[in-house]
Amino acid sequence: MTAQIVVLGGGTGGTLLANRLRHQLSSEDAQITVIDRDDRHLYQPGLLFLPFGLARPTRLVRSRSAQLRPGVEFREAEVDHVDLEERKVGLRDGGSIPYDVLVVATGASLAPEETDGLSDPSDTVHTFYDLEGAQRLAAALARFEGGRIVVNLVDMPIKCPVAPLEFSFLADWYFTKRKIRDRVDITFVTPLDSAFTKPACARALGGLLAERRIDLVTEFNTGSVDGAGRRLVSYDERETGFDLAVVVPLHTGAPFVGSSPGLGDALGFVPVDQHTLQSKARPEVFALGDSADLPTSKAGSAAHFQGEVLADNIVAYLRDKPLPASYDGHTNCFIETGFNKALLIDFNYETEPLPGHFPGRLGLPLLAESRLNHLGKLTFEQIYWHGLLPGRTLPFIGRDMPERGKRRQTTEGGG
Amino acid sequence: MPKATYAGREVEVNDEGFFVDPAEWDEAMAPEIAQAEGIPTLTEDHWRVLKFMRTEYTEKGEGPTVRVLGKTSGVSIKELYQLFPKGPAKLAAKIAGIPKPRGCI
Incomplete structure (x- = not known):
């Protein structure tokens, strides 16, 4: 039987997850549908640079559907609610879409x-x-x-x-x-x-x-x-x-989460197991990225690492196998400090950001200002559109936090 | 780990004074912790929040942030600041013997 996988949200997490699933599952295994209210995918890291004239608005937005692999269906519609009992997504226009597996990837909303x-x-x-x-x-x-x-x-x-x-x-x-x-x-x-x-x-x-x-x-x-x-x-x-x-x-979760009994918490984020990303309410529901209630940063890098884990888990779930993959809370971020320099930090649930180099001894300096990190931040925009969203496994930037190149301090307070 | 003595019993606390093991706490300790934090007496309203914190912690494994408290406890954020000045979620968690609310990630 062909499973219906419905992904709500065509942002960073939803797009790369749908693409990875399409790669791992045949069209007999699953039909994959991504639903979003518009077809404008915004490169959110660019918003920081816009106010200073360092980014052009038109360059930050591309078509959502164009980022999806062939075989992933894109549907432009506003979600009204999810019916967890009936396993259906209710749309604002009155339509409804049944699912076997649901992924909430609708990010965070400003309130x-x-x-x-x-x-x-x-x-x-x-x-x-x-x-x-x-x-x-x-x-x-x-x-x-x-x-x-x-x-x-x-x-x-x-x-x-x-x-x-x-x-x-x-x-x-x-x-x-x-x-x-x-x-x-x-x-x-x-x-x-x-x-x-x-x-x-x-x-x-x-x-x-x-x-x-x-x-x-x-x-x-x-x-x-x-x-x-x-x-x-x-x-x-x-x-x-x-x-x-x-x-x-x-910030809150997407408005429809609040209209879906049992799906979200008081702020509209979806409670999930922090390692498997499976909903605490339903085994066939998963969430990733900003929409999940995970105790890590709401950041594109986190959504990226979670997407790799979640694709493996959904494949296992469809085959009635135990969920094999575990997200360790890995997040990394460049911190722009001005004057063409930036810092880089890398951490997970257990480990605080450490000094050293990423992803190994000869990599980018961690917890220290450098021009190299600034260039890394700028280069990342191309990697985002051409490597990350298509769901490619990126060399050196993987789901598990690297230890090589980091200096452990004896005084570290722990995570 | 540092120790503190409340209601005649020695308990383990962390560097910031939060209980390491919430099971070591009991209601008799709360007034003493509150006094040390500059709240001379615990009123019925204080207790409403403290009990809510304990219940949330038991059910969810962590204490609510002030924003969640304001949405779910029935006490408005403004009132929470009057009851527990400076940082209601942090202060109420400390007095209720549960870990510092996460919230800051």
Whole structure:
């Protein structure tokens, strides 16, 4: 019997998973359908560079369906809900699609409406977490001649947790280049007790902010954003003033998850086994990438490594075999620090980012600024479209975290 | 591992003062932990949150973040900050004897 595999979401995780499954399963084994509400695949890492004129919006978007292998069906439709009992996906247009295996890969959604004042129209409050916002911010930065810029993430989890920090570093570079850096204050405002979300990074990189003259406000939980009064107000009634605010809104899962009883948690993310990626509610349901509730970063690299694991597990599931593959929490990210340099970090559930080189002794430097890492970040865009999305197994960038080339420290605090 | 003594019993805590083994906690210890954290008395509202934290931890293996607390505990985020100033999820977890909520990844 031909199994119906339905993948919700044609982003990083959904696309590469569908392509890998198509490679591993014959058309008699399975029919694979990817559903998304539009046919615009956005290269999300590019959003960071847009506000500084370092990326062109038209180059960041390609067709979703064009990234899928022949034999993967693409359907443009908005999902309304999933009926776990009936094993059907209900569509907004009234149609429904039955499945034998369902994969939720619909990512995270921005929820500015959950913070008072953040969805009010304002000339002073911006975000770079969507294409329109990043373009609007580019114009605002170009007009900016001096004053206080506040970069704030409202709360975790967010996509690419280091992006707000990278934004601050790039802003330092951008205003230095425009020769008005001494007229601009940059303040990073975070709900966490450090600018870095990982203790090992906080230890190794703590001095970087002071070096770049970026002020830091910690444990600030934004309760409201007052664009007209130009201030952020925290729940414990502290205030941070600004002339221009760059705010990363709260994230939730896709809206349909909340309308699908049993599928998601309170924030709309799908609870899954952190190693097999199988839903805790149903054996035939899986989730990967930003839409899953995994205790690792919401990042493209994580979705990539999870996709490789999940393809093997779905093949095994269809053959009634135990799920063989295990995701170890492996994530890596380049952290752009401005002035054509970047850091690289690599970690998993158990291991904090370590210094050394990736993926082996002669690789890119870890936890240290270098030009090579900056070039790595830029080169990655091509690897993304031509290697990662088609589902190719990339040399040196695999699902399991590499140990070679890393220096273990005796003082390490553990993950 | 550091030790702390609450309600006359010695328990294991981590560097930040969170219980290593939540099973070592009991309700009699909560007022002392709260006082050490600057909350002089635990009211009924405090207890509503603490009990919710314990239940969530037992069911899900981890304590809720402040955002999840605000959505599911019946106490608004604003009120949570009045009850547990600075960091409601962190502070309530410490007083309830469960690990620091993850949330920060």
